[in-house]
């Protein structure tokens with residue numbers, strides 16, 4: 001298990017050191033979710049959910065099927081517009097932000113069902129993550145002349161670094177659809193990393209993977225967090241993974257928050273045990 005910070009909660013935004021004897025240290029609250037409610041007709045997907053995420057933290061959202069986890073990520077990255085509540089990123093609140101605007105602010109997302117172009121190579125898929133950073137106009141890009149050519153070279157260099165980092169050099173020209181599922185998930189992570197996010201939202205990054213693939217993915221998530229300093233918010237069903245790599249965990253059940261704290265606190269929370277950990281998923 002990782003070394004953990006103290007129990008959750010804001011201290012007014014001041015940097016919060018980890019308790020004595022622990023290694024991990026977090027910055028200010030980077031993402032603050034306050035009183036979010038979201039309904040689809042009569043279905044209350046989220047009811048008055050609040051939690052915060054500190055800079056450089058690995059924060060997990062767990063809960064049984066239908067608990068509202070993906071809906072929460074969709075509110076954070078602008079796919080859904082909650083009827084109530086506020087999300088604040090680096091002190092800037094937003095209610096009705098489009099996904100692209102959220103991405104431009106520095107929040108990237110991977111999806112439960114991969115959002116990759118199966119016929120395109122690994123390299124080209126990861127390049128799509130650079131779109132937000134491309135400054136030259138489409139005409140120059142198409143002709144690959146002047147500043148556009150220089151810019152493309154810089155973006156390709158950045159993408160090559162990600163490919164090296166994720167250890168997928170051998171597949172850089174391979175169409176993504178020909179790769180095993182675990183590697184496709186890694187490419188999806190690469191595409192999100194190419195956006196140079198400050199916060200990375202991962203929707204079930206380990207789903208459908210075998211043990212070895214899960215171990216690899218855990219290592220990459222922790223390396224991204226350590227080496228790039230990227231804050232990570234992840235949804236994951238595999239409890240051993242969640243408990244191993246998360247600093248703090250939010251627990252949802254039927255759209256309500258029933259637990260929030262370190263893995264140990266959550267593990268010992270009777271309501272959480274009853275709703276989730278006591279059942280098989």
Ligand SMILES: Nc1ncnc2c1ncn2[C@@H]1O[C@H](COP(=O)(O)OP(=O)(O)OP(=O)(O)O)[C@@H](O)[C@H]1O
Nearest residue numbers: 040043044045063064065066067068069070071072
């Ligand atoms: N677009 C939608 N339209 C209608 N209902 C929706 C929509 N998205 C989610 N819901 C409903 O909201 C509730 C929460 O769903 P959500 O997918 O957020 O849960 P989840 O915790 O991510 O579940 P899972 O672990 O199965 O992915 C469910 O009752 C679901 O049916």
